[in-house]
Amino acid sequence: MDIQNLLEWTDKQVLDKTGKHLDSLQESILQGIWEHQDYEEIAKDNQRSYDHIKKEAWKLWQLLSDVFEEDIKKSNVRSILENKASSIIYHFVNSPNSNNISNSRVNICRENNSYSENNLKKSSNFPDNDHLYPIIDLTKAPELRYNYGRKLEISTLKEWLDNKTRLITIYGLTGIGKTALTLKLVSEIAPQFDYIIYRSLENIPQLIALKDDLKQFFAQSLSTPLPDIIDYLSSYRCLIILDDVQNIFKLGELAGKYLPDCQDYHKFFHQIATTSHQSCLILISWELPRDFVTLKSDKIKTLYLQGLTTEFEEIFKEYGLKSEEKWTKLSELYQGHPNWLNIISSTIIELFDGEVSLFLEQMKNEIYLGDIEDSIECHLQRLSATEKKVIHWLANQTEAVEKFPKTASLDLSTSEFWATIQSLMRRCLLDKLSSETSSYFPINPVFKSYLQRNPND
Numbered sequence: 001m002d003i004q005n006l007l008e009w010t011d012k013q014v015l016d017k018t019g020k021h022l023d024s025l026q027e028s029i030l031q032g033i034w035e036h037q038d039y040e041e042i043a044k045d046n047q048r049s050y051d052h053i054k055k056e057a058w059k060l061w062q063l064l065s066d067v068f069e070e071d072i073k074k075s076n077v078r079s080i081l082e083n084k085a086s087s088i089i090y091h092f093v094n095s096p097n098s099n100n101i102s103n104s105r106v107n108i109c110r111e112n113n114s115y116s117e118n119n120l121k122k123s124s125n126f127p128d129n130d131h132l133y134p135i136i137d138l139t140k141a142p143e144l145r146y147n148y149g150r151k152l153e154i155s156t157l158k159e160w161l162d163n164k165t166r167l168i169t170i171y172g173l174t175g176i177g178k179t180a181l182t183l184k185l186v187s188e189i190a191p192q193f194d195y196i197i198y199r200s201l202e203n204i205p206q207l208i209a210l211k212d213d214l215k216q217f218f219a220q221s222l223s224t225p226l227p228d229i230i231d232y233l234s235s236y237r238c239l240i241i242l243d244d245v246q247n248i249f250k251l252g253e254l255a256g257k258y259l260p261d262c263q264d265y266h267k268f269f270h271q272i273a274t275t276s277h278q279s280c281l282i283l284i285s286w287e288l289p290r291d292f293v294t295l296k297s298d299k300i301k302t303l304y305l306q307g308l309t310t311e312f313e314e315i316f317k318e319y320g321l322k323s324e325e326k327w328t329k330l331s332e333l334y335q336g337h338p339n340w341l342n343i344i345s346s347t348i349i350e351l352f353d354g355e356v357s358l359f360l361e362q363m364k365n366e367i368y369l370g371d372i373e374d375s376i377e378c379h380l381q382r383l384s385a386t387e388k389k390v391i392h393w394l395a396n397q398t399e400a401v402e403k404f405p406k407t408a409s410l411d412l413s414t415s416e417f418w419a420t421i422q423s424l425m426r427r428c429l430l431d432k433l434s435s436e437t438s439s440y441f442p443i444n445p446v447f448k449s450y451l452q453r454n455p456n457d
């Protein structure tokens with residue numbers, strides 16, 4: 001969203017609530033903050049004194065706090081407004097008037113946003129139908145959070161969609177940003193599709209119930225419903241997003257094995273991956289399903305989502321962290337994992353008033369875990385007995401494990417050992433670094449640090 005869209009939208013919210021428009025100075029302050037100016041620079045650009053701008057800005061934050069019922073200040077105004085504006089766009093499909101494009105909520109981002117009135121279309125597949133397409137149901141999606149960067153991943157995913165990929169699996173650790181990335185993708189590609197639906201498998205729905213739910217969604221705009229999901233996928237361009245897929249896999253076994261009650265999901269995914277149609281299923285998971293590893297097709301793709309590379313700066317700016325020269329080091333320590341960076345940023349604000357250098361100095365070479373522990377534990381509790389054995393062993397190796405490690409102390413056969421390494425990789429807990437002569441399997445350093453401190457977990 002660009003600043004003009006955001007200003008127009010904010011002004012409309014203020015007008016609706018107070019009966020008054022934002023004045024030009026208020027707009028200039030918002031624009032300045034958006035562009036990361038400080039009050040000094042905004043004052044200069046507007047030929048006002050620093051004190052005047054500071055006072056006016058303070059009044060503006062009060063006004064916006066009342067309008068949006070949130071504690072808005074200089075440090076969070078950008079993210080809160082953007083977040084709110086975007087989430088209204090995302091969730092407009094919730095509204096009973098969602099098919100009414102004159103609904104003013106849809107017009108917020110006329111130029112940039114895929115859901116703007118100009119981009120909604122009458123699908124060529126529905127010549128006699130009054131519905132506007134795409135029909136989107138993101139009602140079960142979490143509210144869109146602020147989401148920086150990810151340009152490379154978005155462009156890869158777009159390319160796959162352009163190539164009519166039928167099945168995409170996005171996998172990565174909890175909190176790495178899988179859902180946020182997918183929702184961002186949806187906002188950019190929506191007009192390519194006739195239908196888009198998001199569902200979570202968190203509560204492990206029976207496949208039959210999920211299929212009924214999907215069919216109901218697809219059938220809403222048709223006078224004659226089609227017999228099967230696959231018929232919709234062939235007749236229309238549909239995007240189905242299934243999130244939290246790890247829930248249909250077994251706990252305490254190697255990664256990606258279906259629960260006994262969920263075996264039919266395997267067939268369903270397989271059918272979508274191998275039947276000819278024009279649609280796409282995106283699976284989002286903590287662990288890679290085993291099914292598709294052996295299926296060789298250019299219509300099946302997998303994205304292993306890792307940390308942010310440079311965009312961490314935006315997160316730290318949002319928190320108002322200090323010692324900018326140490327930000328790269330801080331991000332590297334936590335592998336650019338956005339949720340961990342959020343957690344650590346609040347800790348640094350809480351304990352060190354935002355001074356990153358003080359925090360790093362205190363921690364020396366230790367990785368501080370604090371509230372990150374919860375996210376580590378939820379991965380570890382899914383491991384099998386052999387995985388636990390191997391990961392603890394790995395955590396206590398001083399060097400990354402080489403291709404032919406001495407594993408005598410583990411009491412595992414060679415094939416058991418390698419199946420376990422493979423499974424830990426499919427859970428994103430191990431990486432593989434290859435050189436010309438050998439491969440190394442470094443363990444995620446944050447997990448390593450946790451395991452060294454908790455040898456019995």
Ligand SMILES: Nc1ncnc2c1ncn2[C@@H]1O[C@H](COP(=O)(O)OP(=O)(O)OP(=O)(O)O)[C@@H](O)[C@H]1O
Binds near residue numbers: 150177179286342
């Ligand atoms: N690109 C990003 N920039 C900034 N923050 C991000 C980004 N991606 C994710 N986040 C933050 O990280 C948090 C976790 O993101 P998200 O819920 O998408 O993770 P996830 O991988 O889907 O996790 P889970 O598997 O537990 O559902 C979000 O609340 C968001 O604040």
Ligand SMILES: [Mg+2]
Binds near residue numbers: 178180243244
């Ligand atoms: Mg998620």
